[in-house]
Each structure stands twice: as C-alpha cells, then as structure tokens.
Amino acid sequence: MELLIQIGFFLALLVVGLVAGTLNERRHYRRLREDEAALRGILVFNERRPPDDLPLRTGQLVVGSVVIGEDYFKRIAASLKSLFGGRLVVYESLMDRGRREAIVRMKREAEHLGATMVFNVRFETSSLAEDGTGRQAAFSAEFIAYGTALVPPAAA
Amino acid sequence: MELSNLEVLPGRTIVRHLGLVQGSTVRSKHAGKDLLAGLRNFVGGELKAYTELLNESRQEAIDRMVQQAQAAGANAVVNVRFSTSNIAAGAAEVMAYGTAVVVE
Numbered sequence: 001m002e003l004l005i006q007i008g009f010f011l012a013l014l015v016v017g018l019v020a021g022t023l024n025e026r027r028h029y030r031r032l033r034e035d036e037a038a039l040r041g042i043l044v045f046n047e048r049r050p051p052d053d054l055p056l057r058t059g060q061l062v063v064g065s066v067v068i069g070e071d072y073f074k075r076i077a078a079s080l081k082s083l084f085g086g087r088l089v090v091y092e093s094l095m096d097r098g099r100r101e102a103i104v105r106m107k108r109e110a111e112h113l114g115a116t117m118v119f120n121v122r123f124e125t126s127s128l129a130e131d132g133t134g135r136q137a138a139f140s141a142e143f144i145a146y147g148t149a150l151v152p153p154a155a156a
Numbered sequence: 157m158e159l160s161n162l163e164v165l166p167g168r169t170i171v172r173h174l175g176l177v178q179g180s181t182v183r184s185k186h187a188g189k190d191l192l193a194g195l196r197n198f199v200g201g202e203l204k205a206y207t208e209l210l211n212e213s214r215q216e217a218i219d220r221m222v223q224q225a226q227a228a229g230a231n232a233v234v235n236v237r238f239s240t241s242n243i244a245a246g247a248a249e250v251m252a253y254g255t256a257v258v259v260e
Contacts, residue, residue: 059162
C-alpha cells in the first residue's frame with residue numbers, strides 16, 4: 001500500500017512536471033520571440049573591437065542574466081536518458097531558452113542606454129546544481145551575456 | 157569610472173596601464189528563497205529569486221573591483237570579465253576582473 005502511494009506520488013509529480021513544464025516552456029518561447037522581434041534594432045557582435053570608422057561613441061558595460069531551473073519531468077527524462085547516453089533533448093531547449101533570455105536582457109539594458117550596438121559579447125554559464133542536504137538536487141543554470149554597448153554622445 | 161569589456165575605450169586613448177583589478181563576493185541563497193526555488197524546480201522556468209541574488213552579487217563584485225581601481229588611481233577598467241562558480245553547497249562565488257587604466 002505504501003509503495004502504491006509512493007508510486008502514485010511520483011507519477012503525479014511527473015505529470016505536473018510534464019504539463020506545467022511544457023506550458024512554461026511554450027510561454028517562454030512565445031515571449032522570447034516577441035522580445036527578440038522588439039529588440040531587433042540592437043545589433044550584437046562578438047568582435048573584440050568596434051571598427052575604427054564608427055562615429056564617436058562612448059562604451060558602457062551591459063549585462064543580462066537569468067537563472068533557469070528544470071522541471072520534474074525533465075529531471076527524470078534526463079536521468080533515464082543518461083543511462084544510454086546521447087542527446088539530452090530536454091536540456092537542450094533549457095539551455096537555448098536561458099541563453100536567448102540573457103541576450104534579450106542585455107539588449108534591453110543597451111536599449112535603455114540609447115545604444116544600438118553591443119560589441120565583444122561574451123557568454124558565461126554556470127550550474128547551480130548542488131544543495132546543502134546532500135541529496136541529488138534539481139538542476140538549474142545561470143546564463144550571463146555581457147558586452148560593451150556603444151552609446152552615441154547625445155544619449156550618454 | 158568607465159567600464160568596458162573591450163580592450164580599448166572607444167574614442168579615448170589609454171595613457172597608462174595599472175594592472176589587474178578584481179572584486180568578488182560569495183553569497184548563499186537564504187532558506188526561504190531556496191525552498192521556493194525548490195518548489196519552482198518541479199514546474200520549471202525562471203528562478204527569479206536566484207536571478208536577483210546573482211545580479212546583486214555581480215553588482216557587489218563590480219563595486220569592489222571599481223574600488224580597487226580607484227585606489228590604484230585609475231579612471232577606467234577595460235577588458236572586464238565575469239565568472240561564477242558554485243564553490244560549496246548552496247553558495248556561489250561571483251567574480252569580476254579587468255585591467256585598470258588611465259584614459260584621457
């Protein structure tokens with residue numbers, strides 16, 4: 001009986017994770033598409049220095065960051081898939097969302113400063129997986145995108 | 157204090173390099189936030205409490221780096237880089253470093 005309750009609990013969590021996680025992901029992707037369309041005017045480069053013939057602008061550091069966590073379904077699916085190896089599709093979308101969100105936030109900061117270009121963009125990802133209790137904690141990752149926004153003198 | 161992650165400041169000339177400056181901070185998530193984030197981890201999505209926490213930490217790291225640069229007599233920091241690492245259970249170190257310079 002106890003086992004049955006445990007299995008029921010596990011399945012319930014799995015379903016909650018699957019439904020809520022999928023809805024969340026879909027909503028996030030929709031918002032990302034809107035934000036990316038709205039911020040299309042901000043150009044982002046990963047070149048180390050801006051071309052010399054640009055009109056005079058001042059540089060200012062801009063950063064965008066986000067922490068994204070997995071849902072219960074992803075966690076179970078990934079640990080099962082890890083037994084066989086290969087692509088972990090459930091995590092690929094998570095990383096994609098995180099990185100795009102970080103870029104969007106960085107661009108928003110640049111837009112706020114009145115800049116239209118961001119140079120030398122770098123990414124940083126770190127995992128925040130561990131917790132104090134020693135049990136296998138849920139996976140979450142921090143994504144950072146940063147670069148130097150070129151602000152025209154009039155706006156600065 | 158001007159900050160840039162380029163090797164140069166656009167439109168300015170670097171007259172003197174003062175060497176590496178860095179700032180870092182170690183923060184842990186407080187239990188309430190951690191619990192909320194734990195629940196959030198069943199349904200997935202952004203963990204806003206952590207995003208804020210790490211943003212605050214990064215600002216702190218930048219502030220410390222800037223203090224060091226000021227102490228060295230710099231008026232700008234170029235080539236700024238960030239790094240985050242999960243050093244212990246529930247704690248993260250956020251670090252910012254760059255080259256302190258004098259520009260005119």
